[in-house]
Structure formats: structure tokens, C-alpha cells
Amino acid sequence: MDKADKVFKALADPNRRMLIDRLHAKNGQTLGELCKGLDMARQSVTQHLDLLASANLISVQWQGREKLHFLNTVPIHDIYVRWIGKFERGRLQALHNLKQALEENDDDE
Amino acid sequence: MMNKSEFVYVTYIRTTPQKLWDALTTPEFQKQYWFGAYTTSDWKAGSSWDLRFSDAQIVDAGEIAESDPPKRLAIKWRNEKPELKAEGYSLCVFDIEPAGEVVKLTVSHGMDYPNAKTIHAVSGGWPKVLSNLKSLLETGQVVLGRY
Numbered sequence: 001m002d003k004a005d006k007v008f009k010a011l012a013d014p015n016r017r018m019l020i021d022r023l024h025a026k027n028g029q030t031l032g033e034l035c036k037g038l039d040m041a042r043q044s045v046t047q048h049l050d051l052l053a054s055a056n057l058i059s060v061q062w063q064g065r066e067k068l069h070f071l072n073t074v075p076i077h078d079i080y081v082r083w084i085g086k087f088e089r090g091r092l093q094a095l096h097n098l099k100q101a102l103e104e105n106d107d108d109e
Numbered sequence: 110m111m112n113k114s115e116f117v118y119v120t121y122i123r124t125t126p127q128k129l130w131d132a133l134t135t136p137e138f139q140k141q142y143w144f145g146a147y148t149t150s151d152w153k154a155g156s157s158w159d160l161r162f163s164d165a166q167i168v169d170a171g172e173i174a175e176s177d178p179p180k181r182l183a184i185k186w187r188n189e190k191p192e193l194k195a196e197g198y199s200l201c202v203f204d205i206e207p208a209g210e211v212v213k214l215t216v217s218h219g220m221d222y223p224n225a226k227t228i229h230a231v232s233g234g235w236p237k238v239l240s241n242l243k244s245l246l247e248t249g250q251v252v253l254g255r256y
Contacts, residue, residue, distance in 0.1 A: 070117035
């Protein structure tokens with residue numbers, strides 16, 4: 001699979017997007033921390049993390065005995081440049097702001 | 110639990126370890142992908158290091174903690190803005206590993222305590238710089254001309 005395909009596929013799942021959001025809120029978490037408060041089996045979380053890692057959206061580092069997960073935003077940035085940046089960023093931002101103001105949507109925090 | 114502030118960025122680049130090392134350590138090359146910024150250092154462990162904007166203003170300064178060309182480079186890195194300077198040194202590590210036909214570049218930048226402003230400040234910049242670096246090495250052109 002093409003690298004960009006992998007990233008889009010990884011981002012297509014709401015649980016995986018939630019894991020990305022959780023790492024954005026707090027980077028460098030263990031599997032245990034990431035599972036906390038989730039209505040998802042530990043094994044499913046592991047599978048989602050593996051898929052995110054194969055798309056290079058997270059990177060894993062061992063620190064002592066702990067396996068920590070880090071959000072890797074480089075592929076998201078590449079997509080931004082390739083698929084969003086070149087299509088009239090200014091107007092898209094204005095529309096986004098309007099939608100956010102109307103819906104009081106804080107989904108992108 | 111991680112009692113540190115850290116970012117780990119990974120990118121795969123179609124190039125050789127030596128070319129990547131040169132791109133990371135050569136001012137004329139850096140200016141092309143780092144939005145005009147460049148470093149001064151002789152890249153030997155213990156030597157001084159700084160990062161300057163295109164107008165030669167020093168933005169970050171420190172020293173080379175580890176240098177093993179073309180595999181690993183670690184920089185003790187301190188932002189010169191007063192509120193960030195007070196936080197002390199961060200450590201920025203570049204690891205270069207061959208991965209089949211490409212080279213894996215891992216940039217980890219961290220500090221030994223949680224919620225460091227220095228790390229927050231650099232977190233947004235690295236993906237842009239790395240995108241440009243990858244594009245420059247693979248195609249000879251950068252994707253973003255402005256920061």
C-alpha cells in the first residue's frame with residue numbers, strides 16, 4: 001500500500017482518531033495509560049496502535065522498562081501540504097471559522 | 110508515566126545516511142529547508158552550537174552532546190528567549206538508520222520535566238522542517254517556502 005493510503009486508512013477509523021487526540025493531549029503514553037477510561041479491549045487498542053505505527057503516525061520508544069507511544073505528526077503535515085494547503089487555504093479557513101462559530105464546535109481543540 | 114516533555118518525530122527519506130548527515134549539518138543546505146535558518150558548529154562532541162535566523166540573530170544555543178557521523182547527533186539545546194532560557198537545556202537527538210532503500214530519521218526533542226514550554230515551542234516547527242528536508246533530498250525542491 002502507498003504511504004499516503006496507509007495514513008488515510010489509519011485516519012479513517014474513529015477509535016484511531018481518538019487515540020491520536022489522546023496522544024496530542026498527552027504525548028508519550030504507555031498502553032496502560034492509553035487504555036484508561038476506554039470502552040475498548042486492551043487487545044483492540046494494541047491493534048489500533050500497530051496500524052497507526054505502520055502508517056508512521058505514532059512512534060514507539062522504550063524508556064527503561066516502559067514502552068511509550070509518541071504522536072508523529074510528520075505524515076499529517078505531508079497530507080496537509082499535499083491535499084489541503086494547495087486548495088485555497090484562505091477560503092477554507094473562513095468557512096471553517098464560520099462553521100465553528102455557528103456550531104460552537106470545539107472538535108478541533 | 111512519563112515525567113518528561115518530549116516529542117518524537119519520524120520520517121523516511123529516499124537518500125543515504127551520509128547525505129542526510131550533510132543536510133543536517135551544512136549551513137547552506139539547512140537554509141533551504143529550515144526557512145532561512147542555519148547553525149554554526151564544528152559538530153564535534155563538546156563543541157559549541159547555535160541556530161540563527163537568516164538575519165544572523167541567535168535563536169537557540171548550546172553544545173554538541175554526542176556526535177557519531179552519519180548515525181547519531183545529540184545537541185544540548187537552549188532557546189535564547191528569556192522565558193524559555195530560564196527552563197535550561199533540552200536535548201535534541203537525531204538518529205539516522207538505513208531502512209531498506211530509504212533512511213529512517215528519528216528526531217526526539219525532550220526535557221526532563223513535564224509541560225516544558227521549550228518543547229511545546231519546538232513541537233510545531235519540526236514537522237514543517239522535516240517535510241521540507243525530505244522533499245529537498247528526494248526532489249531537489251522544498252514544499253513550503255515560508256514558515
